[in-house]
Amino acid sequence: xxxxxxxxxxxxxxxxxxxxxxxxxxxxxxxxxxxxxxxxxxxxxxxxxxxxxxxxxxxxxxxxxxxxxxxxxxxxxxxxxxxxxxxxxxxxxxxxxxxxxxxxxxxxxxxxxxxxxxxxxxxxxxxxxxxxxxxxxxxxxxxxxxxxxxxxxxxxxxxxxxxxxxxxxxxxxxxxxxxxx
Amino acid sequence: xxxxxxxxxxxxxxxxxxxxxxxxxxxxxxxxxxxxxxxxxxxxxxxxxxxxxxxxxxxxxxxxxxxxxxxxxxxxxxxxxxxxxxxxxxxxxxxxxxxxxxxxxxxxxxxxxxxxxxxxxxxxxxxxxxxxxxxxxxxxxxxxxxxxxxxxxx
Numbered sequence: 001x002x003x004x005x006x007x008x009x010x011x012x013x014x015x016x017x018x019x020x021x022x023x024x025x026x027x028x029x030x031x032x033x034x035x036x037x038x039x040x041x042x043x044x045x046x047x048x049x050x051x052x053x054x055x056x057x058x059x060x061x062x063x064x065x066x067x068x069x070x071x072x073x074x075x076x077x078x079x080x081x082x083x084x085x086x087x088x089x090x091x092x093x094x095x096x097x098x099x100x101x102x103x104x105x106x107x108x109x110x111x112x113x114x115x116x117x118x119x120x121x122x123x124x125x126x127x128x129x130x131x132x133x134x135x136x137x138x139x140x141x142x143x144x145x146x147x148x149x150x151x152x153x154x155x156x157x158x159x160x161x162x163x164x165x166x167x168x169x170x171x172x173x174x175x176x177x178x179x180x181x
Numbered sequence: 182x183x184x185x186x187x188x189x190x191x192x193x194x195x196x197x198x199x200x201x202x203x204x205x206x207x208x209x210x211x212x213x214x215x216x217x218x219x220x221x222x223x224x225x226x227x228x229x230x231x232x233x234x235x236x237x238x239x240x241x242x243x244x245x246x247x248x249x250x251x252x253x254x255x256x257x258x259x260x261x262x263x264x265x266x267x268x269x270x271x272x273x274x275x276x277x278x279x280x281x282x283x284x285x286x287x288x289x290x291x292x293x294x295x296x297x298x299x300x301x302x303x304x305x306x307x308x309x310x311x312x313x314x315x316x317x318x319x320x321x322x323x324x325x326x327x328x329x330x331x332x333x334x335x
């Protein structure tokens with residue numbers, strides 16, 4: 001089967017049409033969830049119910065201003081996400097806006113960069129003190145290891161690992177992920 | 182003796198590319214009722230975009246009954262419809278099938294058959310019965326398998 005490019009690649013209007021559809025789909029789902037009738041939305045927007053129905057049936061190419069008005073009328077906000085999905089020729093088609101929203105919600109709805117940084121997997125500082133002794137011709141390696149786990153990670157306290165002994169060389173990593181333990 | 186009908190299944194081009202689902206039209210020169218492809222291709226650009234958006238949404242795994250749905254009635258469990266509104270309610274009826282049960286058991290293909298225009302939301306059971314009957318027709322099954330053969334896993 002020969003697969004050509006996605007239909008939104010035809011021209012900018014086609015891509016905007018898809019964005020408008022994605023946007024209206026999100027609003028339609030929100031209205032279902034609330035629930036809120038199209039007549040109420042029409043009232044809030046100062047439009048006729050027929051016009052709102054028309055927009056929901058065939059959003060066409062919405063402008064950013066219109067999208068913002070509609071979203072705000074439902075108490076929602078709007079974000080423009082530019083992304084690189086390694087499909088420069090647009091053969092697969094755009095990623096539905098809802099996917100980004102789902103990911104944001106699953107990530108705990110971070111509100112700013114601080115919240116995103118706090119969510120990042122915690123890094124553990126490992127301090128290794130080691131003693132290498134020669135006994136009866138063999139090398140004996142003794143380590144006293146302490147780790148400090150960042151409290152922001154949600155893991156409280158610190159972990160002390162003591163007296164790991166080995167007769168072999170041990171690879172010491174200065175930074176370890178907590179799940180390595 | 183009834184006239185022999187020849188069926189062709191044509192994948193719909195330029196849609197969202199996914200591995201989980203596929204969308205195609207059933208064609209039959211001898212049956213004017215199998216008109217899904219013709220109606221779709223005759224749509225004006227802005228209306229065709231409306232339908233393509235719905236196709237993409239389904240291909241991508243979206244759920245939205247206002248755009249498309251199947252039936253919970255076991256009688257019509259394999260029937261499927263895409264919907265849009267353009268003054269009247271527009272419908273594209275078809276059926277769901279997995280043409281690759283051996284090599285891709287989760288793959289789901291929607292074969293669209295006929296277009297209907299309505300003034301009410303209610304579904305005409307004759308469309309569903311037609312789709313159901315065609316789904317079981319050996320010539321149609323062969324056409325589906327020709328268009329979507331089992332995967333070569335080697």
